[in-house]
Amino acid sequence: MVLENILFSLAAVRWTDAGTVLLLFILVLLILDQLRNRKPRNYPPGPTPLPFVGNVFHLDVTQPHIHLTKLSEHYGNIFSLRLGNLNTVVVNTYSMVKKALIDQANIFTGRPTSDVLKKNNQVPRCNLQ
Structure with a gap:
């Protein structure tokens, strides 16, 4: 039920809105930055x-x-x-x-x-x- 509500609300968003596209772009950049710069377990603090x-x-x-x-x-x-x-x-x-x-x-x-x-x-x- 909750998943259906989330999917319905995502379908209602206007993805062509410039603010939404910019927000998604920044979010993707932040995720890529975090993935690229993960430290190994034995890395110095x-x-x-x-x-x-x-x-x-x-x-x-x-x-x-x-x-x-x-x-x-x-x-x-x-x-x-x-x-x-x-x-x-x-x-x-x-x-x-x-x-x-x-x-x-x-x-x-x-x-x-x-x-x-x-x-x-x-x-x-x-x-x-």
């Missing part, structure tokens, strides 16, 4: 991203290092961000960076390079002592 833009608005562009440090206090030394459509894993301590880039280099080679690293000649700005 991080703040919940917004559709389409990810965590871009969660970052302080004037002092990103301070904001990333605050995020590490909340999510741990390894956490994830989605910057636009690029999933990013942030590693926050020297020992973990060394382990990732030197001890397990074969796993981490071939990863996409961010524009920040391109500007710094492939070396992130950090104090590696």
Whole structure:
């Protein structure tokens, strides 16, 4: 009975209405964004991203290092961000960076390079002592 009422009400909607078409288009885009950006079960934790833009608005562009440090206090030394459509894993301590880039280099080679690293000649700005 309920299903018949839903189908009847859907049949009565004017699907050619521009607002309805726009609403359906946005709904499909949101569903596709959610399906495309699902995280695997063992993916590092991080703040919940917004559709389409990810965590871009969660970052302080004037002092990103301070904001990333605050995020590490909340999510741990390894956490994830989605910057636009690029999933990013942030590693926050020297020992973990060394382990990732030197001890397990074969796993981490071939990863996409961010524009920040391109500007710094492939070396992130950090104090590696």
